[in-house]
Amino acid sequence: MIESHTTEAAATRQGRRRLRTRARLTEAAHRVISRRGIEAATIADITEEADVGFGTFYNYFESKEAILAAASAEALEAHGSALDRLTAVLDDTAEVIAVSVRHTVRMVDRDPIWAWFAVRVNLYQEQAEAGLGHRLARDVRRGIKSRRFSAGNVALLCYAIGGAVWAVMHAKLTGALDGDTDQELAAAVLRTLGVSNAEARRIAARPLPEVSQPTREVRR
Amino acid sequence: MIESHTTEAAATRQGRRRLRTRARLTEAAHRVISRRGIEAATIADITEEADVGFGTFYNYFESKEAILAAASAEALEAHGSALDRLTAVLDDTAEVIAVSVRHTVRMVDRDPIWAWFAVRVNLYQEQAEAGLGHRLARDVRRGIKSRRFSAGNVALLCYAIGGAVWAVMHAKLTGALDGDTDQELAAAVLRTLGVSNAEARRIAARPLPEVSQPTREVRR
Numbered sequence: 001m002i003e004s005h006t007t008e009a010a011a012t013r014q015g016r017r018r019l020r021t022r023a024r025l026t027e028a029a030h031r032v033i034s035r036r037g038i039e040a041a042t043i044a045d046i047t048e049e050a051d052v053g054f055g056t057f058y059n060y061f062e063s064k065e066a067i068l069a070a071a072s073a074e075a076l077e078a079h080g081s082a083l084d085r086l087t088a089v090l091d092d093t094a095e096v097i098a099v100s101v102r103h104t105v106r107m108v109d110r111d112p113i114w115a116w117f118a119v120r121v122n123l124y125q126e127q128a129e130a131g132l133g134h135r136l137a138r139d140v141r142r143g144i145k146s147r148r149f150s151a152g153n154v155a156l157l158c159y160a161i162g163g164a165v166w167a168v169m170h171a172k173l174t175g176a177l178d179g180d181t182d183q184e185l186a187a188a189v190l191r192t193l194g195v196s197n198a199e200a201r202r203i204a205a206r207p208l209p210e211v212s213q214p215t216r217e218v219r220r
Numbered sequence: 221m222i223e224s225h226t227t228e229a230a231a232t233r234q235g236r237r238r239l240r241t242r243a244r245l246t247e248a249a250h251r252v253i254s255r256r257g258i259e260a261a262t263i264a265d266i267t268e269e270a271d272v273g274f275g276t277f278y279n280y281f282e283s284k285e286a287i288l289a290a291a292s293a294e295a296l297e298a299h300g301s302a303l304d305r306l307t308a309v310l311d312d313t314a315e316v317i318a319v320s321v322r323h324t325v326r327m328v329d330r331d332p333i334w335a336w337f338a339v340r341v342n343l344y345q346e347q348a349e350a351g352l353g354h355r356l357a358r359d360v361r362r363g364i365k366s367r368r369f370s371a372g373n374v375a376l377l378c379y380a381i382g383g384a385v386w387a388v389m390h391a392k393l394t395g396a397l398d399g400d401t402d403q404e405l406a407a408a409v410l411r412t413l414g415v416s417n418a419e420a421r422r423i424a425a426r427p428l429p430e431v432s433q434p435t436r437e438v439r440r
């Protein structure tokens with residue numbers, strides 16, 4: 001839906017200008033929310049960061065909630081689809097999850113602005129169509145079906161795993177936790193899903209495939 | 221420290237009145253933050269809820285942060301020490317953790333005001349002296365030492381487990397997750413610590429000892 005809208009708008013010069021301004025606003029929202037949090041961020045902060053007039057905002061978005069939803073969908077979806085491309089070649093669901101968890105936690109060092117934003121908006125919202133929650137649920141279901149993971153309440157497992165990744169990212173961002181934690185967290189997540197400790201550690205220690213594409217399509 | 225201050229103040233009538241007003245303020249803060257969250261709650265909301273004058277607030281607390289810290293320490297410490305009393309008779313660290321997790325998640329139904337407050341202030345703050353974070357770390361260390369749990373980074377495991385419990389409580393409070401989840405979550409937490417799935421399920425399904433004392437000492 002965003003796709004076709006984008007394609008149509010891009011067909012005219014005015015449409016292209018609109019898309020650029022819209023992107024400047026969502027990128028500004030991304031940075032402002034990353035720095036200040038959702039509640040403290042104001043529309044004025046966002047338009048100032050984007051260097052557009054305050055009134056311009058309402059030509060693009062109805063409210064702070066609307067731009068938050070757009071910025072959040074873009075940032076999380078870009079990361080999620082990068083993970084999908086990266087893990088498409090992997091046969092083992094346990095490895096898919098380990099690679100996804102490791103790359104997500106590593107974003108704290110790779111792109112702290114993204115990581116703060118993702119933590120502020122809760123990157124694992126189960127309800128959101130974009131983002132990581134529904135991808136995690138898909139992978140957990142697949143692993144239970146193939147008996148790679150022990151059976152369980154998928155929604156509960158996803159909240160538990162999402163909460164664990166969220167808390168570790170938050171602790172790393174605030175400096176409460178340091179050092180390399182991605183392998184250890186991935187192993188903990190696999191154990192949560194019923195993989196034995198020895199195997200979880202082995203899978204979490206495999207060489208990590210590199211993300212070739214930028215994880216955010218829209219660059220700052 | 222709170223103890224000796226309390227004992228001294230209680231020795232005079234004026235001291236007792238001060239303690240009652242202070243308790244009214246922290247209980248009001250508890251309810252207001254539970255309903256509205258930390259950022260949205262104001263000092264005026266708290267004094268109105270406590271039915272004391274706005275200016276009175278500053279005879280007791282320096283700032284919103286100060287009353288938040290006091291209310292949070294009281295509510296979490298009361299729950300944490302109730303769990304300590306309850307689990308003191310248990311020999312198996314895995315069961316101590318299962319019982320603690322189950323009782324904490326059950327607070328969503330037992331006392332939703334407490335549960336909302338605890339979720340808003342993040343009940344597993346590792347840094348806080350009061351609360352559940354340091355108790356969890358103590359139990360995880362004990363379980364690793366006795367080889368009940370597999371070895372690992374204790375701080376990371378505590379963030380992961382705290383984040384998992386937080387996310388499940390939050391999902392239950394918002395209605396995103398329903399049904400009885402305490403056994404399933406406790407089993408997931410034990411698996412995270414390296415207990416096998418079969419044993420984790422067995423321990424999580426044991427009869428749950430009842431809390432005899434109210435989990436909050438200060439009643440509403």
